[in-house]
Amino acid sequence: MCLLLLTPGLLFEYQATRLNGMGILLVSAITLLVTGLWAWLPKYRLREAIRAPFPDRFVAILETNVPVYSKMTVELQQQLQHLIKQFLHQKTFYGCGGLAINDEIKVTIAGIACLLLLNRKSHVYPQLTSVLVYPSAFVAPRTEIEPGGVVTYHEEGLLGESWGDGRVVLAWDEVKEDASDFSDGHNVVLHEFAHQLDDETGSADGVPILGKRASYQSWAAVFSREYAALQSSAFHRDETFLDPYGATNPAEFFAVVTETFFEMPVELAEHHPELFGELESYYRVDPRAWQ
């Protein structure tokens, strides 16, 4: 009744406001629906990928290229399969330098990388999006700033590389060679994915996410002592059980001792019991059981 007394201009304004209100409601509902769907769909697809059976041909690849797999308990094998399915679903493999990506490449790399994630409720390398694989050693450009501000460029041959922006780069022939001897303390996949774990804190400083404050304290005490000892030995060119490359910086030290922990656990526990203890607490497995 009141509306009839209003001027046509005001009446139009009232109707437009009303329509706008309905429109906003409709747009909000659609936005909510799309946002919900957007958030739900990847989780649904991941659940489906994990729920799918682990193919027998993948098991055969693990038995050949990840020798410790056959020595694990069934429970750990199932955990590893679960992690591998998640890894393969979430990460994209790219063949570089003419390499064609196949199941062997994907399952071998994912299988070794996921050894580092057993027995914990963590995401599967959340920052990682891509794994780039070359047939063999690849050349990476390097820029260095020398004293006096002179910038130099050179190229470096690499077997593996981990980036904080979500990429790991690997040489396939090195991956296979390292996998064929899982007891020499050298494994490029273990090394590069230890760097990924280190990067999850936001700084590559050789300290991954440890959780409790007490864990950081004991880690710092043991790792700083062991790192200093390796640096001193490397400086004096003394022979060391640990690869002297670990003396490069704390991040490389963590990557190197990770390789040693999984491939030479008995020797590491014997020569560096405290270091072994810290790594055992962090990785939540005892690879001595797989020897």
Ligand SMILES: [Zn+2]
């Ligand atoms: Zn490294």
